[in-house]
Amino acid sequence: MRTTASPQPAPDDLLPQSLAAVAVRPGDRDYDAVRHTYTRLGSPAAVIRVRDQKDIADALAHARTSQVPLTARSGGHGISGRSTNDQGIVIDLAGLDAVEVVDARSGLVRVGAGARWGDVAAALAPHGLGLSSGDTGDVGVGGLATAGGIGLMSRLHGLTIDHMRAAELVLADGSLVRTDADHDPDLFWAVRGAGANFGVATAFEFQTDPVREVTAAVTVYDAADTAAFLTRWGAAVEAAPRAVTSFLTLVTGPGGGAVAQAMTVYAGTDPAAVGAALAPLLLAGPVLRNHAFVTPYHRLLPAGHGPQHAQQPLTVSRSGLVDHITEPTAEGIAALMGAAGMVQLRSIGAAVNDTPPTAMAYSHRTQNFSLMAATTPALRDDLDQRWEQLHSHLNGLYLSFETRTGRRQLNDAFPGTVLDRLIALKAYYDPEHLFDNNFALPSAPFQH
Ligand SMILES: Cc1cc2nc3c(=O)[nH]c(=O)nc-3n(C[C@H](O)[C@H](O)[C@H](O)COP(=O)(O)OP(=O)(O)OC[C@H]3O[C@@H](n4cnc5c(N)ncnc54)[C@H](O)[C@@H]3O)c2cc1C
Numbered sequence: 001m002r003t004t005a006s007p008q009p010a011p012d013d014l015l016p017q018s019l020a021a022v023a024v025r026p027g028d029r030d031y032d033a034v035r036h037t038y039t040r041l042g043s044p045a046a047v048i049r050v051r052d053q054k055d056i057a058d059a060l061a062h063a064r065t066s067q068v069p070l071t072a073r074s075g076g077h078g079i080s081g082r083s084t085n086d087q088g089i090v091i092d093l094a095g096l097d098a099v100e101v102v103d104a105r106s107g108l109v110r111v112g113a114g115a116r117w118g119d120v121a122a123a124l125a126p127h128g129l130g131l132s133s134g135d136t137g138d139v140g141v142g143g144l145a146t147a148g149g150i151g152l153m154s155r156l157h158g159l160t161i162d163h164m165r166a167a168e169l170v171l172a173d174g175s176l177v178r179t180d181a182d183h184d185p186d187l188f189w190a191v192r193g194a195g196a197n198f199g200v201a202t203a204f205e206f207q208t209d210p211v212r213e214v215t216a217a218v219t220v221y222d223a224a225d226t227a228a229f230l231t232r233w234g235a236a237v238e239a240a241p242r243a244v245t246s247f248l249t250l251v252t253g254p255g256g257g258a259v260a261q262a263m264t265v266y267a268g269t270d271p272a273a274v275g276a277a278l279a280p281l282l283l284a285g286p287v288l289r290n291h292a293f294v295t296p297y298h299r300l301l302p303a304g305h306g307p308q309h310a311q312q313p314l315t316v317s318r319s320g321l322v323d324h325i326t327e328p329t330a331e332g333i334a335a336l337m338g339a340a341g342m343v344q345l346r347s348i349g350a351a352v353n354d355t356p357p358t359a360m361a362y363s364h365r366t367q368n369f370s371l372m373a374a375t376t377p378a379l380r381d382d383l384d385q386r387w388e389q390l391h392s393h394l395n396g397l398y399l400s401f402e403t404r405t406g407r408r409q410l411n412d413a414f415p416g417t418v419l420d421r422l423i424a425l426k427a428y429y430d431p432e433h434l435f436d437n438n439f440a441l442p443s444a445p446f447q448h
Contacts, residue, residue, distance in 0.1 A: 014066055015046060016058045022049045033307060034092060035084060037076040038138075041310045042084025044071070049092050056200050057174030059091050064172075064434060071437050072200045074113050075140020076308050079317050079374075080403045082438050083143070093142055096202055099123035107208040108165065113142030113201045118303025125298040130211025132157040135247055135263065135346075137301035145204050146195025147400045148362050150370050152265040152300060153211070155245045155350035161192040161362060162355050163206045169199035172434045176202070190425050193361030193399075194414065196438035197422070198429050215266040215274045216300055217292040221285040223250060224257030226334035227327065230345075233262070233284035234325025238368050242350045243267045244277050250343040258337050260285070269294050314341045314374035318387050319401035320394035320412075321348075321367040332390030333371065339382035340373040363418050364396045372401040405439050407446055413439070420445045 015023055023046040024030045034047040045068065048059045063070035069088025076083050084090055093114035102108040104127050111120055118137020124130055132151030134144055145167075149160020157163070166180035167188065177199075179188040190198055223229040237246050246264040253259035264281060266274045274292070282290065322329060322345075336343050349368035357363040371394070375383045397412035414422055419441075426433075426441040433440065 014062070016062055018058050019046075019048055019055060019062065022051060022055060023047070024049065034090075036309050037073070037078065037081055037084045038308050039079060039310055039312045039315050040081025040084055042090075043086045044084055044090045045087050047090040047092050049095055051095060053170050053176040053202065056091055056170040056202070059089060060170065060172065060174055060200070060434065063089055064432070069437070070434065072142065072196065072435075073140075074142025075116050075138060077136065077139045078143050078438075079401060080405075080438070081310075081315065085437075091200055093140075093200070093202065098203075101127050101129070102205065104129070107210070108205060109208055110203055110205050111141050112203050113140070113145070115141045116303040116305070117141060117144065118298070118301045121298035121301055122303075124208060124211075125296055128210055128212055129208040130297050131160060131163060131206055131208045132245075133160045133301075135301065137303035138305065141204065142201050143196075144400065146191060146193075146201055148193065148398055150346045150348055150398065151245075152247065152263070153214070153245055153267050153297075154346070154348050154352055155240075156242045156267045157209050158351040158355060159348075159362065160206070161360060162352070163208065164192055164204055165207050166205040167191045167195070167201055168203045169195075169201050171199045172430045172432060180205075186425055187429060189359075190361050190422055190429075193363070194422050194439070194441070197426055197435050197441050199435060211267070211297050213269050213294050214297045214300070215269055215278075215292060215294050217262070217264045217266070217278055217281075217290065219262045219264065219282065219287060219291075220289040221260045221262070222253075222257070222288055223260035223285055224253075224255075225285070226250070226258045226337060227330040229258075229260065229285040230325050230330040230333055231327055233260070233281070234330070234345075234369065236280045236284055237347045238324065238349065239280065241277050243273075244281075246281065246347050248345045250337060250345075251341070252337060258334070259288070265300070313376055315403070316377055316380045316383065317372060317374045317401055317403045318383065319397050319399070320371045320387075320390070321364050321396040321398060322369040322371055322393070323367050323395050325369065326393070329390070329393040332386075332393055335386050335389065336373045336383065339379045339386055340375045341379075342374050344372045344374075346370040346372075361414065361418060361422060363415065364398070367395055370398050370401065399439055410439065410441070411446070
């Protein structure tokens with residue numbers, strides 16, 4: 001059984017008066033509902049349900065003077081569990097969840113950082129608009145939109161951050177900035193991939209796409225011959241038209257062999273086009289079950305807003321990006337199954353790779369798959385040994401699926417000059433390293 005440190009309330013005289021009304025502290029009725037996240041039990045001294053920039057600025061000032069741990073939280077679905085803490089303060093953005101269609105004709109929308117992606121999709125649907133964001137409706141806007149956003153239409157529409165047109169952030173000094181291509185463009189570049197290092201994002205503007213009904217197919221394969229299956233599945237996905245995006249989850253089946261479930265979305269409903277596009281995927285391996293259906297896109301990611309209580313036991317997660325699933329790569333991924341509770345591959349490529357690598361801090365624009373392997377702490381070392389064997393076949397890393405924060409992870413996430421540029425911007429925008437909770441950038445470039 002997991003235990004946490006017993007929470008201590010923040011002394012009243014330390015919390016600014018302006019925050020007392022919106023602070024939830026140990027002993028308060030709502031405390032149990034806000035202290036934990038999806039992967040971590042927490043014991044914060046205060047969860048500040050911020051209403052506006054001033055609350056955030058006050059919370060930042062308080063964290064700086066009292067030197068307590070500081071955490072920003074949007075949806076609480078961060079896989080690293082860094083959106084709660086022990087004895088510190090949590091800036092909870094859940095109340096900043098408005099979804100506003102700024103211009104229905106052009107598709108420009110403004111979304112609060114505290115909204116959940118399922119609610120965003122549902123709010124955009126009546127306007128015939130959509131934004132590819134991820135596969136889970138309860139994931140928060142702020143965490144995903146500061147890192148990337150690999151969604152169920154990513155091969156057609158690119159990453160979520162490829163659609164960002166502006167971001168509003170409260171910086172370390174408490175000021176609110178609206179950054180876009182013409183205003184603080186360096187900050188705008190950094191926010192799209194390394195956002196959590198630069199401030200507390202309060203809202204974003206996105207250029208959405210016309211999105212109505214899609215065809216979804218859930219296919220279960222016998223993947224006991226795992227490497228051969230993955231090689232065929234990978235080749236079929238890469239050869240598929242851009243309208244096809246497929247996410248694959250591998251688990252160990254009851255008989256000990258791997259079973260794979262693919263969630264494949266064809267962004268359209270024309271039966272002939274759907275049939276032609278999806279048929280090659282069915283040849284990747286023996287199909288145990290296949291169910292295809294037409295649905296409004298937003299129904300694929302409902303937001304349940306269920307209580308968070310570290311319900312995800314697979315708290316160790318490894319992330320890598322893959323150019324092509326070659327035979328050696330497939331063998332390396334298959335070997336992970338011995339130590340991972342779950343292995344996932346999300347297709348990227350196609351439209352994701354239309355954006356130049358220099359456009360934003362997320363610079364990975366040649367890869368076709370995002371790989372994640374998750375396990376329990378007990379199997380961490382075993383998984384890491386297997387991951388080491390695979391590492392030379394990977395090309396980069398997506399931060400949202402990684403729980404380690406070392407130098408190699410930063411280099412893999414921000415290759416070449418990207419990391420040096422981020423470090424220089426960090427020194428300018430967050431010189432005191434107030435925002436070091438999530439993949440902290442170092443103060444000086446690593447010595448190569
Ligand atoms: C079940 C599940 C499925 C997922 N599927 C996908 C997927 O298909 N595609 C994909 O791309 N990702 C996916 N993810 C990963 C997800 O995008 C990240 O975990 C993301 O960080 C979660 O966002 P959140 O706001 O809920 O996180 P939170 O837990 O609230 O925050 C995560 C971290 O982001 C930072 N942060 C949060 N909000 C802000 C803010 N407003 N300003 C600055 N920093 C902030 C904080 O430092 C925090 O530590 C999935 C995660 C889960 C748990």
